[in-house]
Every structure is written in C-alpha cells, then in structure tokens.
Amino acid sequence: MQALYDKLKQHYALGELSEQRADLCFFTVPREHLSSLLLYLRDVEGYTHLVLLTAVDWIEQNQFQLTYLVNNRLSANDIGIRVLIDRDVASMESIHHLWPTAATYQRELKEMFGIDFPGSPRIDEDFILEGWQDLPPYRRDFDTLKYSEQTYRDRPGRVTHDPASHMKQQLYPDAED
Amino acid sequence: MAYSPDRSQYPQKKADGTLDIDLSSGKYLKLWQGPQHPGITGNMSIEITVCGDEVVEGITHVGYLHRGFEKLMERRSFIQCFPIVCRICVPEPDFNEYCYAAAVEELAGVEIPERAKWIRAMILEMGRINSYLMYLGGQAGALGQAVISQWATYVRDLMLDRFEELTGARIYHMFIMPGGVRDDLPIGFKKRMQDTLQEIEKTMQDIYSVMFCNAVFHKRTEGIGIIENRWLDRYGVTGPCIRAAGVPRDVRKDQPYLVYQHLDFDPVVGENSDIYTRADVRRRDLLLSVDLIRQILSRMPEANGSTMATIPNVLHWKIAPGETYVRGECSRGEYGYYLVTDGSGYPRRVNVRGPSYTHAMSLFERMVVNCNIADVAALLVSLHTYPPEIER
Numbered sequence: 155m156q157a158l159y160d161k162l163k164q165h166y167a168l169g170e171l172s173e174q175r176a177d178l179c180f181f182t183v184p185r186e187h188l189s190s191l192l193l194y195l196r197d198v199e200g201y202t203h204l205v206l207l208t209a210v211d212w213i214e215q216n217q218f219q220l221t222y223l224v225n226n227r228l229s230a231n232d233i234g235i236r237v238l239i240d241r242d243v244a245s246m247e248s249i250h251h252l253w254p255t256a257a258t259y260q261r262e263l264k265e266m267f268g269i270d271f272p273g274s275p276r277i278d279e280d281f282i283l284e285g286w287q288d289l290p291p292y293r294r295d296f297d298t299l300k301y302s303e304q305t306y307r308d309r310p311g312r313v314t315h316d317p318a319s320h321m322k323q324q325l326y327p328d329a330e331d
Numbered sequence: 332m333a334y335s336p337d338r339s340q341y342p343q344k345k346a347d348g349t350l351d352i353d354l355s356s357g358k359y360l361k362l363w364q365g366p367q368h369p370g371i372t373g374n375m376s377i378e379i380t381v382c383g384d385e386v387v388e389g390i391t392h393v394g395y396l397h398r399g400f401e402k403l404m405e406r407r408s409f410i411q412c413f414p415i416v417c418r419i420c421v422p423e424p425d426f427n428e429y430c431y432a433a434a435v436e437e438l439a440g441v442e443i444p445e446r447a448k449w450i451r452a453m454i455l456e457m458g459r460i461n462s463y464l465m466y467l468g469g470q471a472g473a474l475g476q477a478v479i480s481q482w483a484t485y486v487r488d489l490m491l492d493r494f495e496e497l498t499g500a501r502i503y504h505m506f507i508m509p510g511g512v513r514d515d516l517p518i519g520f521k522k523r524m525q526d527t528l529q530e531i532e533k534t535m536q537d538i539y540s541v542m543f544c545n546a547v548f549h550k551r552t553e554g555i556g557i558i559e560n561r562w563l564d565r566y567g568v569t570g571p572c573i574r575a576a577g578v579p580r581d582v583r584k585d586q587p588y589l590v591y592q593h594l595d596f597d598p599v600v601g602e603n604s605d606i607y608t609r610a611d612v613r614r615r616d617l618l619l620s621v622d623l624i625r626q627i628l629s630r631m632p633e634a635n636g637s638t639m640a641t642i643p644n645v646l647h648w649k650i651a652p653g654e655t656y657v658r659g660e661c662s663r664g665e666y667g668y669y670l671v672t673d674g675s676g677y678p679r680r681v682n683v684r685g686p687s688y689t690h691a692m693s694l695f696e697r698m699v700v701n702c703n704i705a706d707v708a709a710l711l712v713s714l715h716t717y718p719p720e721i722e723r
Contacts (some may be wrong), residue, residue, distance in 0.1 A: 174655050175437075183538040202564040205656070208682040210411060210671050221668065225654055230585045255567040282394040282722045292402055316337060 155179045155231065158199065166191050169236070170195045180221075180234040185246060188237050192222065192252055201226045201233060204252075208260035213294040218269060222249070225307045239269070248274035266292035350388055352380055362704075366395045370708025372520065375718040377711070381704055389699035389707070390685050391692050397722040404681045405542060409435055409509060412678065419502045419683055419719055423462040425454050426661040427683070429505035430668035433588070434657040435509040438672050439642075439650045447511035448630040452589040454507060455659065456620045456627070457494065458604035460531065461487050462662035463617040466715050470610050471542050473708040479542050486534045489527045495521065506622045511639040521628050523692035528621045535618060543611065552607035556698060556710040559604075566697065567689035570664025572714060575612045582660035590626065594626050606713040613662070613715070649676045656684075663687060663715045684719025692721065 159171045159181065169182030183191055195201040201224040210219040220237040239246055248271040250257040260271040261281045271277055280286070286331035290298045308314075322329065343351045352359050365376030374395040380388040400419055404412045417424035429451055464487040468480025491501040496517050498504040506513050542548055565571055565695045580675045581598035583591040599615045601608035642648070650672040658667035664686030673679040695714055702710055703709060 178656060180654060203569075204564075204567055205658075205667065206682060206684040207668060208669060208680075210680040216613065220592070221654075227580060227585065234654070234656065253567070254565050254697075255689045257528065258688065258692045280394075282397045285392055291399065294405075296402075298399075298406070300451070 155233075158233075162191070162194075165194075174234075177195070177231040178234070179232075180236060182236040182238065185237050185239060188235065189247055189249060189252070191235065192224065192249060193235065195224055196252060199226065200228055204225060204249075204256060205232065207249075207256055207263070208268060209263050209292075211241070211267065211292070211294045212238075213241065218244055218267060220246060220263075220269070244268055245270040245272065248272065248277075250274050266290055268293065351683075354380075358382060362709060365392075369613055370681070370711070372469065372691075372712055372716050373718040374458075375716075375721070377695075377697070377699070379704070379707065384704045386699050386702045386704055386707060389696055389702075391696055393691075393718055393721045394721050401681050401683065401722045404678050406677065408645070408676050409439075409648050409650065409678065412681070413507050413508050416589065416683075417505055417587065419723055420685065420717055421502065421719065422465050423458045423662055423718065424503050425458040425507060426659050426666040427484065428505065429455060429589075430657050430666060430683075431670075431681075432507050432509045434668045435650070436640075437655050437657065438653045438670060439509070439648075441510055441640050441642055443640045444636070444638055446515070446632050446634060447640075448589045449627055450512045450638060451507050452517065452591065453588045453593075453624055453627045453631075454497075454504070454512075455474045455589075455661075456624050457490055458496055459620045459662045460617055460624075461490050463613050463620075464531075464652065465488075466613055466662070466712070467538060467542070467610070467617075467657050469712045470606075470709070471548070473712045474548060476542060476545070476548065479538055482538060486520065486527075489530055491494040491507055493520070495525055496523070508639075514641070515634050515638050522695040524624065524628065529622060531621060532618070535614065539614065544612065549607065551706070551709060552605065552610065552713075553603070555706055556606040556702070556713055557604050558608075558694070566694040568619035568664070568694060569659065569686050569689075570662070570715075571599075571609055571612045571616060572664065572690060574598055574616075575601040582658055582665055586658070588657075589661060590627070590628055593630060594623055596623060596626075606709055607630050608715045609715075647676065649674060658684075661686065661715070664690070666720075683720065683723050685717070685723075687714075687716035687718065687720040690714040691716035691718070 155173055162168055165183050172180045174180060186290055203225040204241040205223040205225050207222050208263045212219055217238045217240055222235045225232045246269060248260055257275045261277055263269045264277050265281045265283055346349050354361060360381050362379045362381060364379055366374045376392045378390040378392060379386050418429040419427045464483040468483040471479035494504055495501050498506040509609055558568060558572060558576055560576055563576060565616035577598050577600055579598040584598050596619055599612050599619055601612045652672055652674045654671040656667055656669045658665055666686060667684040669682040670678060671680040691714060695711060697708060698710060
C-alpha cells in the first residue's frame with residue numbers, strides 16, 4: 155500500500171497515509187482531485203469495485219467527511235479516500251459517471267445529510283423519507299428526541315410509573331417507607 | 332412508427348435522455364408491485380411501466396422499514412449497539428453481529444479466543460444455510476412451486492432448533508458480541524448438528540429433483556435475467572450474483588476472515604449468469620456450507636477456557652479515534668460495516684453496507700427494462716435482496 159501511496163503522491167495532493175490493516179488504508183484528498191484519482195485507481199490500478207460511499211458529520215470542525223471505499227479484487231485490498239467538504243456549503247462532484255451505482259449512495263446522502271451532488275440522476279427524488287421537510291436526520295444537530303416528542307404522542311390512557319415506587323406499591327402496598 | 336424487433340427501441344428517448352412515456356396515449360400502463368405482494372422480497376415496491384406485457388421502466392421504492400439504525404447507534408454505547416444490529420437483517424442477522432463486533436474489536440485492539448473464531452464461523456455458515464433455504468422457497472414460489480418453500484421451511488426449522496440450543500434464540504441470536512461469543516457449544520451439540528446437516532442434504536436432493544430438474548423451472552429461468560459482465564463492477568455486484576457470471580469472487584477466499592484460511596473449499600461459480608444459474612450457484616453454495624460446518628466441527632480446537640476475551644467495563648468503554656471497514660461474505664454478497672470512532676464512548680458513525688443496496692436499486696432497475704412482466708418477480712427474487720439492508 156505504501157508503494158502505491160508514494161506513486162499517487164507524485165500526482166495528487168494526498169494527506170497522511172493511515173494504514174489500518176495490511177489490506178486497508180485511508181488517506182485524504184482535496185475535493186478537486188477526487189474524480190481524477192478515482193478514475194486512475196479504477197482504470198489503471200484495478201480498484202474497480204466501489205464498496206461504499208458514505209459521510210461522517212464532524213460538526214465540531216464544521217465539516218463533512220465523505221468516504222469513498224474502493225476495492226481491488228486481484229490484490230485483495232481496499233483504499234478509503236476521505237474528502238472533507240464545508241458543512242455550510244455541502245455540495246460535491248458526482249461520480250455516477252464512474253460507477254452508476256454511486257447515484258443511489260448520493261441520493262441517500264442528499265436526503266440523510268443534505269449533501270448535494272449536482273447532476274447525479276434523481277438526486278432530488280425522495281429515497282427513504284417520503285415528504286421529509288425537517289433537517290436532514292443523519293446530521294449531528296438533528297435532535298431525535300425533540301423530533302419524537304413533537305411528532306408522536308403517547309396513546310391515551312398510557313401512564314408512566316417510576317419502576318421502584320410502582321413495584322413497591324404493587325407488591326407491598328401495606329409496607330411502611 | 333413501424334414495429335421493430337429490437338425491443339430496446341421502446342420507449343423512445345427525449346432529447347434530454349429521459350424516457351418518452353406518455354401515459355395518456357394509452358400505450359403504457361403504470362403498475363405497482365408491492366409493498367404487500369407475493370412477488371416482492373420483503374417490504375419494498377416496484378413502480379413498473381409496461382407496454383403490453385413488456386416492462387419499459389422499473390423504479391424501486393424503499394422506506395417502508397426504515398428504523399434509523401445508523402443514527403440510533405450514534406446515541407448508544409458500544410455494547411448497547413450490539414443487541415440492535417442483528418435486527419437490520421431478519422433472515423441472516425449474524426453477519427451484522429459479526430461485522431459490528433469485528434470492527435469494534437479491531438479499533439479497540441481486542442483479540443478474541445481462537446475457539447470463538449471457529450464458533451463464529453460455524454454460526455455464519457448456519458445462518459447462510461437458513462438464508463439460502465428461504466431463498467429457494469421464494470424463488471420456487473415466484474414460479475408457482477409452493478411445495479419447495481414447505482420443504483425448505485422444514486429443514487430451516489431444524490437449523491433454527493440448533494440455533495435455539497446454542498444461543499437461546501431462533502431468529503435474532505445476539506450471540507456474537509464484541510470480545511467473542513457468549514458461550515461454548517452445548518453438550519451433544521456436534522452430534523445433533525451432524526444429524527441436522529444430514530437431513531438438510533437429504534431434503535436438498537428432493538429439492539434438486541423437483542425444482543431444478545423441473546421443465547417449467549428450466550423454461551422460466553434459463554436465459555432470463557442475465558447480468559452482463561460489463562455491469563458487474565459498474566453496479567457493485569457481489570456474492571452468488573457475480574459468481575454465477577463466472578467470476579470466482581468470494582470474500583471467504585479472497586480476503587479470509589475468522590478461520591476460513593484453515594478450511595478447504597473453492598468458491599462455487601456458474602457460467603450463464605441467468606436466473607437458473609444463480610439459483611444453482613446458491614444451491615451448491617448451500618451444500619458447500621454444509622461441508623464447511625463439518626470441517627469446522629472436526630477441526631475446531633478443544634474447549635479451553637472462556638470463549639470471551641477480557642474487554643473493558645462495557646459501561647465505560649471508550650475507543651480511541653479511528654476508522655475501519657470489516658466485511659464478510661453473506662448469502663447475498665459482500666456485507667460490511669464501516670465504523671468511525673472519536674475517542675468517546677459512542678460510535679461516531681456506523682455505515683452498513685448490505686449487498687441488497689446495489690442489487691435491488693441500480694442493478695435491478697437496469698435489469699428489469701425489456702423484461703416480461705411475468706418474469707419480474709422471479710428476477711427480483713433471483714437477486715436475493717432484503718430491503719432492511721437498503722434503508723437500515
């Protein structure tokens with residue numbers, strides 16, 4: 155992996171190499187180099203299998219990390235390519251022209267994180283959350299508890315008890331405190 | 332416009348590349364298959380546009396089962412995530428447990444006992460057999476052979492008995508946990524497992540005779556639903572679907588995990604990449620799993636102490652910042668967990684990569700075009716998709 159990294163580094167502004175296992179490494183690349191790097195890895199180095207495309211919300215740094223994981227079937231190893239994008243202007247170049255299946259991943263990221271991929275097929279169509287109007291739910295600042303309390307109500311007649319006092323009342327109604 | 336035998340001429344495309352489907356012309360009809368439909372795998376639906384009996388467009392709709400697992404896990408400690416991951420996939424939950432546990436162990440630097448690895452591999456193979464049995468019933472059922480699903484359910488039930496005595500549960504086992512497995516094999520388990528495997532082999536003979544030698548099944552599945560070789564990488568095809576196309580891609584062999592490097596086997600491959608070949612690859616893969624379980628039972632090291640490694644106090648377990656991806660070969664293809672930690676007691680991000688994600692969405696939508704409407708159910712089942720993996 156180190157040899158390939160050194161080779162790539164001559165042409166791309168790669169971040170530090172992080173070798174997680176002998177068959178898995180990660181590095182960061184500037185967003186403008188991503189498409190060209192993926193094309194090179196796919197067509198020249200044999201990383202033909204797009205394993206996944208997902209995002210991590212680093213809200214503290216006001217950034218999204220996009221992770222493109224590609225696999226080389228012959229040499230049986232994976233490269234995870236990280237791209238950091240601004241959380242306020244969450245938009246990234248689409249790679250559906252490299253792997254048509256990426257369009258599905260990008261549709262999900264648009265819905266769940268609000269990251270746009272202009273030009274990606276059906277990018278604005280609902281994927282899982284039909285008619286969702288709220289903040290994209292996989293963002294860290296989406297408050298699931300608040301959403302649940304606003305959206306759902308307890309069934310009428312449903313009462314919540316403190317377990318300790320309730321069981322004491324049920325089992326030992328005459329006991330003194 | 333004169334009739335052309337080239338079916339790809341219909342419908343014509345607009346200048347922007349989208350299909351020119353005018354429903355008001357009376358030439359096309361829009362149909363919904365699912366979410367409650369015998370020709371659908373699980374809770375999803377397909378929006379099909381047909382011209383006569385030919386499908387001109389198919390769009391997959393998911394979202395009926397979304398439970399937000401990935402988000403839930405960000406609010407739970409590492410041990411609290413363990414009992415919920417199995418619920419992502421009902422018919423084969425153990426891969427979720429394994430991939431999650433292996434990812435946590437890797438980032439936390441936990442080495443599990445050797446015997447736990449063998450037990451894990453056995454459980455994964457048991458789950459694979461169960462999943463294939465469900466598939467065989469579904470594939471035959473989609474073509475009108477209801478008896479196969481009854482036979483498959485019978486032997487699957489025997490395997491569920493083995494799961495029950497080993498883990499205490501039949502469907503969601505919650506047995507493979509970070510650090511190892513919850514317990515060792517019960518007394519007499521090997522003998523009962525051998526009997527179950529024998530019964531499965533016997534039933535598979537019957538299934539082969541009635542399903543795979545059936546003239547109708549041949550006629551309805553051969554040469555239909557072909558995945559072209561040029562689509563394999565472009566659409567992220569894995570598992571039996573890629574092996575049926577002649578590519579011996581199997582994570583168990585290519586990037587061995589647990590104890591697969593100690594087992595003797597070759598990936599099962601086919602040639603024709605049609606529905607029949609995919610079904611046959613799965614049938615032979617099921618028999619391979621039977622053989623692998625026998626190998627595991629005979630080569631497994633003797634019980635020697637706990638099947639759990641020493642792990643930190645799970646209530647205060649914090650894992651240093653890091654990220655990893657762990658994969659396994661499940662019955663449908665590559666199953667993987669991408670886990671990111673930030674030094675806190677909770678996962679920063681968990682992403683589940685299920686094979687159905689690519690198979691049921693982009694690949695199926697590509698394959699269903701120009702398919703006969705009667706073959707849609709058989710085609711979808713032949714991709715062996717489970718919607719919960721798509722929407723998690």
